[in-house]
Amino acid sequence: MSKTTTFVTQPSLPPLEEFIPYLEKIWENKVLTNCGPFHQQLEEALCNYLGVEHIALFTNGTIALVTALQSLRVTGEVITTPYSFVATSHSLLWNGIKPVFVDIEPDTLNIDPQKIEAAITPQTTAILAVHCYGHPCNVDAIQKIADTYNLKVIYDAAHAFGVKCHCGSVLNHGDLSVLSFHATKVFNTFEGGAIICPDAESKARIDQLKNFGHAGEIDVVAPGINGKLSEFNAALGLLQLEYIDEAIAKRKAIDETYRRRLSAVTGIQCLQDSGELVANYAYFPILVDDSYFLSRDALYDHLKTQGIHPRRYFYPLISEFPMYRGLPSSNPERLPLALNAASQVLCLPIYPDLSLDIVETICRLIAGVR
Incomplete structure (x- = not known):
């Protein structure tokens, strides 16, 4: 590519x-x-x-x-x-x-x-x-x-x-x-x-x-x-x-392409909505679990070598930063699901001017990374 x-x-x-x-x-x-x-x-x-x-x-x-x-x-x-x-x-x-x-x-x-x-x-x-x-x-x-x-x-x-x-x-x-x-x-x-x-x-x-x-x-x-x-x-x-509806429609098309192409990839979970009637497709997070061929961070590094720069939103947790980690509520044992999500999440590129050809390429990289 x-x-x-x-x-x-x-x-x-x-x-x-x-x-x-x-x-x-x-x-x-x-x-x-x-x-x-x-x-x-x-x-x-x-x-x-x-x-x-x-x-x-x-x-x-x-x-x-x-x-x-x-x-x-x-x-x-x-x-x-x-x-x-x-x-x-x-x-x-x-x-x-x-x-x-x-x-x-x-x-x-x-x-x-x-x-x-x-x-x-x-x-x-x-x-x-x-x-x-x-x-x-x-x-x-x-x-x-x-x-x-x-x-x-x-x-x-x-x-x-x-x-x-x-x-x-x-x-x-x-x-x-x-x-x-x-x-x-x-x-x-x-x-x-x-x-x-x-x-x-x-x-x-x-x-x-x-x-x-x-x-x-x-x-x-x-x-x-x-x-x-x-x-x-x-x-x-x-x-x-004046352009916001057009921008959101383009984001929706990207979202749909990711979901269609990644749905069958073992170990990759596309985060679902929470029942909203109108979405804005602000981000496209995936969760990379243990059944995927690579770890989340290894996939992150692999995509970067191919010119794709995803982000690990949100990693680390806020509770792990120095000004918060001393709080009793920051104890990792109290936050198992948040810690798990932070270790698995990867937000893929999504913005109105992103071509669907590049989205397809990203999906092929994720699906065929072996």
């Missing part, structure tokens, strides 16, 4: 010439930030597209997570998953909150609600769950637990742009949901993020927190941060929305 390098993802970008008029408008009105006209237009457009009532745009998803926790005044202990990108738990540490890790479900790799309930203590104030790979958590079970124990629920929905579950947008679950618009995501604004807010009051508080705590020209009512999305990023987002 050609040794053209294929990475696990590639940013989806609109035609450059179509972005120029947006830049010209920014140059004309001289508004670069502070919730300018493109920022306001993008908030409205995203509410309409995603089926949510209120959205607060942010400079990135991590600052949005940090702010979401602050806006809900979360303290003490928060139950979360070790199977995610580190920003999930880092947002807790930045707020002086103790993460409590619990194990995941074997089929979805999302946080296990039964393990959540068993980990609740008098210090528990919230649940921080992740819709891993864009597949919805068991939102009804999590909300029932939260209602029983009077806990807040925050969803790290960085992977879940446009995803719909049994009752509409998955982003409407919990007290707050947080999106990422990073370059690697299904919908990107170069860098960016957002918090989905259930009502105008919570949005107003979050808008204050992302603007240094300002409640007017001279009033500062909270220790906020500078988390505002720039006009450049908002303008790109408006243009990206």
